[in-house]
Amino acid sequence: MSAELPAAVSQPADLVRAGDGYDAPPPARRTRLRIWKVIREQPMATFGAVVLLLVILVAIFAPALAPYGPREKVGDVYQPPDSSHWLGLDDGGVDMVTLLMYGARVSLIVGFAAAAVAMLVGGAVGVLSGYFGGKTDTLLMRITDYFLVIPDVPLMIVVAAIWGKSLKNIILIIGLIYWTSTARLIRSQVKSIRERVYVKRARALGAGNSRLIFKHVMPQVAPLLIANTVLMMAIAIFAETALAFLGLGDPQKISWGLLIENAFARQAISLDAWWAIVPPGVCVAVLILACTMLGTALEDSLNPRLRVGHLSVRRFRLRPLVGRMDAE
Amino acid sequence: MTGSDYIIKRTAFAVVTVFVAITLNFIIFRAAPGDAVTGERCRNCTKEFKANLRKELGLDKSKWEQYVIYIKQLAHGDLGYSFEDKQPVAPQLWGPLKNTLPMLALGTAFSIVFGILTGVVAAWRRGTFWDRSSVLVGLGFYSLPTQWLGLMLIFFVAPMLSLPSSGISDPFLEFTDPGWWPALVDRLKHMVLPSATIGLVIYGEYTLIVRSAMLETLGEDYILTARAKGLATWTIVRKHALRNSMLPITTLIFLSLGYIVGGAILIESVFNYPGIGLLTYDAVFAKDYPIMQGAFLVLTVSVIFANYVADLLYFRLDPRITE
């Protein structure tokens, strides 16, 4: 039995509303189109999406694109840039451009995966909390509140210091610390969806909780979740560089964070080797910026919260009336 | 709820959160793979020595008993002993903390002031060049990895402005027995770059927060009323929007303290600034768990306390709570 009722149900002259209190759930296709629309129309989102795509491509095709091997010593320690090595060499004589290309992989992997973990945990907590309300809600929100107050970076450092340096652990640690903002966001969204007419109708028709959650609530929540995940990626990417800087990253994998740490630890500053210090940070910053721009643009357009402002320095315009009125 | 109800609730919350932090602290360190006695700590130890050490550290008891002992020790201000130098942890924390706080305070103050300034202007002039550029600049600074920004400042700015890029004071200065003013100037000079680093990164975030909070407030009905009453735009921003936005802004600022504290760790390691961040950093490298634990606890409790202060501040600012 389908829980979706036909849209055009005639109602008594409801003078308060021009239309109908019934709002149908938008089909999934439409929400995907909305995301695409935002990306196309808003310059910040476009920039973010394009940069993200480029970085992904570079990361995937690094072996083909990179001029040298990632561990191939091709010259002296901190050799300055020249025509064959546009960004010079690092402290091991390896080509910087190559390192940067391969480094993109770890940033993206950690970024995606940790954000995915945060999304799963935060999303689940948010949905359960918002949907069931009551005691579940109170309990889960209490836990979230505690997590929110406890500073994330120190916690992350402490856990990473003990539990290990592998990529897998890093991903889990980052994901399990940053789920709280997602949870809150999803919770408030779920709460409002729950009150929508079509959900109430479906429930009246006997749809069970899991059906309601998966068929009605999740599709509505999905776009916001996606936007939030992109923002979470930005945080995760930064968190990886922070951990790498403190020697808690995976030493086996080349990452931009590790490149920054190397530059610091191997005295690139005193040796004036700007090519070892500046580029990795720029790469990280640009990627974080891209994710933040894309995520913020998506979230702003999908989150119904941001209302029209009543104040502006710009004013309404006057139009001359053509023909109709005689002199004043 | 009445005013005193609110205070009691928030105090209870703060206390419980401290307990949660303490428990978390305990679980993380004691639940670690291996314990303090295995691994690199004690590679060449004899079996008896290990057994004795275990007994001494109380590791032979059940986890629950260890927890209780831990709480008792904490109540006495005993944070254990450093693995490195075998000295008590607690006294070692205060000096560095005293170094860190002014540095962070300076940077945060800077970012709050300028963040509010640009955020308000951006919201007031929404859609104009000011708004767009403020957002871009804010996003830009927000995206910079803290430690890397520190390195950039050391590399490019320090030589330009002849500012020191390491330590907290000039070691040679002390030998000349300077008056308090030159010593203060010296301290400040050493603080500038580290403070600037945290200031710039957080400024980016704050400008976005303030702008967003202001825009939200500017959508409220009473703003339209104010406009209908004939108030000028800037007057409305100043007298109504800003005042009301301070509530969510305060909350969000205090929420970001956790990040600032984390940033301190990165910045102090870059600038070799002897604060609690550097202490943590060194402890991580040396795997000196008790120091790490102690530092974590101090940092966490500071943030919890700061949030508690924020709650009380909110109480003063929002008349609705005293209903």
Next chain:
Amino acid sequence: MTAPVLEARDLHVWFDLPDDRELHAVQGVSFGLAPGERFGLVGESGCGKTTTILGLMGLLPPTASVAGQVVLEGENIMARGESSVAPHRWKDIAMIFQGAMNAFNPVKTIGDQIAEPMEVHGISEGDAARQRVGELLEMVGISRDRADRYPHEFSGGMRQRAAIAMALACEPKVLLADEPTTALDVMVQAQILQLLVSLTHDLGLAMVLVTHDLPLVAQVCNRAAVMYAGEIVEQGETETLYHDPGHPYTRLLFAATPDLYDESNVTSIPGGPPRLDREIAGCPFAPRCDRTFDPCPTVHPELRDLGAGHTAACHLNDPAMRAAAS
């Protein structure tokens, strides 16, 4: 009618939409308001009545464009847009908003907010202002020592009264009331209406009452205009509109109002109003009308004078049209 204190002459408001489209929210609205008169502006939600009165005060966002005149005591205050209308705000025309609950800033006292426009317009300040605030509060039936309270300490009805007091602070000539009694319970509604009526009598205040509640209009207003799809489709004395409507929409509106004692079914007007982002051919009400005939879908009806200040925009009133059709 004596010289009107406020007149809207062919007022249009457009809102920009994405993709270079426009929403024509108010389409050539004209009406006049005499001193001491209570004028009702009625229609479904979305018909443009709120936008109209916001437009009278120029309280429109930058995405709006305005054409037409707003004549206050003979002067077109819309002549130069924001700069010519702003000085008259609150001093000559004041407004009470829909949901006055939120019209107050929650972190400032009611007294401060009532005094604010007086200080801004240089009418009085300091102790004199506080005096006046007390007087205003008593005028609306609130004891003056409540001036130092915060909005959340007032009930809904009291907040609405306080909003009225605030609106009267600068002794305006015109009061625009947007759904002043929606969201209040029935007893309180009656009190507020009574207050508004006595204010128009005592102070000679002219009032535009925007509402979707027809019985209210019938009780309180001398004259009324019915809006549909951004246009005024009928205007006249309230009695006439009720007993002898000149437009099918008016008739159906009054018929759709449930009568507490009437056992017959509530008639409804099926369908919904048209979109305003595109040109409408013919009469905008035609798709929902029960008496359409030939010209309706193609020819736009203009307001015709039906005598004694009663106008309506419907081809049924035009003998020429009806002759041509049959």
